[in-house]
Amino acid sequence: MQDRMIARAKELLENGTVDRVMGWKKGEFIYDVTPAVFYTADELEKDFVMNAFTAANVSKYLIAETKKPGRILAFLKPCDSYSFRQLMNEHRVDRDNVYIVGIPSWGKADMEKIRALGITGITDITEKDGDLLVTTVMRETHAVKKYDVYLEKCKNCKSKRIVVYDELLDGENGEDVPNNRFDEVAKIEAMPPDERFAFWRGELSRCIRCNACRNVCPACSCEKCVFDNPKSGVENKAPADDFEENLFHIIRAYHVAGRCTDCGECSRVCPQHIPLHLLNRKFIKDMNELYGDYQAGETEQVRHPVTNYRDDDAEPGIVYTRGGSGR
């Protein structure tokens, strides 16, 4: 697929449709790919990469890129296209300044999961028929099933459908995928409150407030975050108390509620492996159950459940009676 993408990018550069290309650049290893802008055919030939590790969602970069003169080519995976569509709904990107080629994605691998298998001293990783062949310095080769090391967001993929595009690389679009992405949320909801509390303390206490989740999130596109604003009263740089860990993550998840497309970038980038998607999915699940199914970024719908209402909405007291047990 990489070769076809490079070929198409070169054509679009040559015929003047675009003047630059947003893609992923090769790194030192197969997995440390970096989102990058390519200007020439040479650069594309040399450094453009599409492989099992090009997971980064490039939509957020398009906020800045579409404000620049000229037109940029963006290759969007299905999940990236939801983020882009949502940013369009929020008027954060200029649709006219980007030419979108939708690309299929069959799931991306998580290097951290490969490491967690206990494989060390990796000299090379190659892809073969959906599997990864990992070679080590001791000349061992481990065949790793890609499915086993999928990123969380791929394991629970919601859709292979590209929701916004100018053309599709494969000519045909994918479809929504049956998934179990709310199962884990339901599992936590079913825990007794004490257990739930202990579970989340265990997870959130690992937070080092590096802000990677926030800065990578396409929905977190505020010019200045409330947590960076000294005048907000809640500005903080490091979690000095358990409360601040809770506060940051509740408010962050809340602020993207209704706009979060569940692209899963927050959990992908968390250096401390905090399952942040479980907070976002809780909001999505609640909104679906209480206010009707809604998928952010799927359509042109601008008003999402948090900025909308119905006269006969459930009263907040429903929280006391619904799901979970406890006080």
Next chain:
Amino acid sequence: MNNDVLIPRVGVVTDIRTDTPDVKTFRVIAPGGGKVFEHIPGQCAMLSLPGAGEGMFSITSSPTNREFMEFSIKKCGCLTTALHEMEPGQQVGIRGPYGNGFPVDTAFKGKDMLFIAGGIGLAPLRSVINYCRDKRADYGKVEIVYGARSMDDLVDYREILDEWMTDEGVAVHLTIDRPQEGWDGHVGFVPTYVKELGFDTNMTAVICGPPIMIKFTLAGLTDLGFDKTQVYTTMELRMKCGVGKCGRCNIGDKYVCKDGPVFRCDQLENMPDEY
């Protein structure tokens, strides 16, 4: 008990003078009287007011003053606004002195001195000017060029009129940016005024003011024939620790809080322009 350098001492603000609509000068002493610590001209101190934060300010009084320290502070942010709202008798946190200060006892000694300041930029120079005035015999003639947006924005105007201008061997040239009623002095920007006045190239110059003024004045002095090694300036950047550890006030490999704030202009040539 812990007495780390980051823990301030208590100082008492005994007197507050309103210099201009947005500059006040604060007199600070130790709770038991006398100065909180000694310093050399050009050095700074961290002042803090709980709830408002902590910031680095030049000590504007001369070390030859044995009774108190003074700080001239322009209101421009959260901390400075809180400081401006203080009343006499208020205690503040104070720690220092920080920075290298001016080489008053080495490079400056015996030299004819030219001080050029713009706006609040006079604050760091006032210390060294008064030091030179108090130790007249150690220095040659003293020339001062000082400019501000308007007459009302001239800091220490009374002191300039009553003390500096009456001193023998001290010449003061004042200028304001735009003509103003009641002002019969020079009108124009500092860099051009410096060039108009023309100065003996044997002098040692010290510039302080907004970055853009420093840049053009330095160019003007070079045109007059000054070598960059004869020109000094003093810098200011975001600081948290004051002791070269918190890592933010660096310009290249130099920390403004520790290796500065006073730099000779030839040193700046080989430093990135991140200021």
Next chain:
Amino acid sequence: MKRVNRSKLGDLFAKIAEAEALYLPVDAPEGARYEKWAPGKKLSNATNTVRSAKDFFFPQTERLYDVKRSGKTLEIEPPETETESFVLFGVRACDVRSFKILDSVFLADPVDTFYKNRRERATVVALACDRPEETCFCGAFGIDAAAPEGDVSAWFEGDFLYLKAQSEKGEALLAKLGDLLEDADEKDVETQQMRTRWMLSALPLGKVSFEGMKKTDLMDHFKNEKWRSLSEACLGCGTCTFVCPTCQCYDVKEFDDGRKIRKFRCWDSCMYSDFTLMAHGNSRNSQLERFRQRFMHKLVYHPNNHDGEFGCVGCGRCLQKCPIGMNIVKVEKALEATHE
């Protein structure tokens, strides 16, 4: 050189923990992390911890002092000085070297007494690596992962843990362990050392060198055009900074608890936009400038101020954790390529 059978590791930890707090890497959901040892806790097999060992000397947040304002008076109350001594077990060679780099900042005049106090109270047991990762490049900084510095150096080989005191503190610790230990021959770990060194040189970053950085002067590095493309994708998060064992920039902040102001210091990142923000402007406005600052600090400014010692130890954490796959090795290679 002493040794102890692996089966007696629990006894060894218990013995150390009798007198002092013992911290060691244990397995955790995020990988490995340092925890206080308690009976039953097992040493992790991971090559390194996710967070570095700098936390013990330079914690992410620490109280500097409390200040109460009543009317016009201030009452400043410094915190109690910590007095608990502790043993850090299983620190890798890279992290041990990072302490030296932190020392060069915090112990320089004027000394940071909070840091110094913790350094003095710690005994570091460094553990040699035998399974390096592809992200390891400690060799580029003259660090020998097979012979780590520290108060005690340690190796796991066969059925034994080998221990060798390297300082007075280390001698004292081994003396306390007394009859748990038996004499051993240094030759027993030599094969492992040779294998580790060979593995490190054969790994993808085995030949990385930073010495070329020193051939070009500060301003040329600063003005390099490559910073633009290198920093292009940077998210401006603090991941690299916070997992880095040598990043030591900090912020001093206040918390108003309703009765008093707590001044505390916390890690800061030069990647953050407010790092150099002042009331009247910012000296590093773009992410390019902030990104450049981080790498210039490590690769140019720090060596300039500290006898050529780079502010990096090659632990590889930033290579593993950067959300967008940018890292110090790519930066070094790009900069050096410009000047070839």
Next chain:
Amino acid sequence: MQVRNEPWKPLIVAFCCNWCSYAGADLAGTNRLNYPADVKIIRVPCSCRVNPLFILRAFQRGADGVIVCGCHPGDCHYTSGNYYARRRMTLLFSMLDYLGIEKGRTRVEWVSAAEGQKFAETMNSFVETIVSLGENKRLEDLRCKTE
């Protein structure tokens, strides 16, 4: 703000809409209806002014329970503010519950300007609930609770 060495007394923060609930509280006062002094009322222009951050910060600063009171649905002075507040608070309370924080610590009640009686009853019952739950330990900031 509680200080540890004193016996625990609940602290309740009530965000009251200016047009209905605050007037309701007033009416409760003029009618000499009793409700505990542990309730601290914060007047807001509309229940939808209550940002989730307000609720969390109230807990941070020592609240043991937070209640939001607004006009009855359909009666909002600004037409629809309380409808938005209803969704917002529902989602927030559900999230707090998800994190294992006791459900009873948060509540929304609609109290009109004429319902002085209901205001007093609501506060009495809420304080009762909080007393039975005890001190807020799960969403506290220890720094605000120690001397």
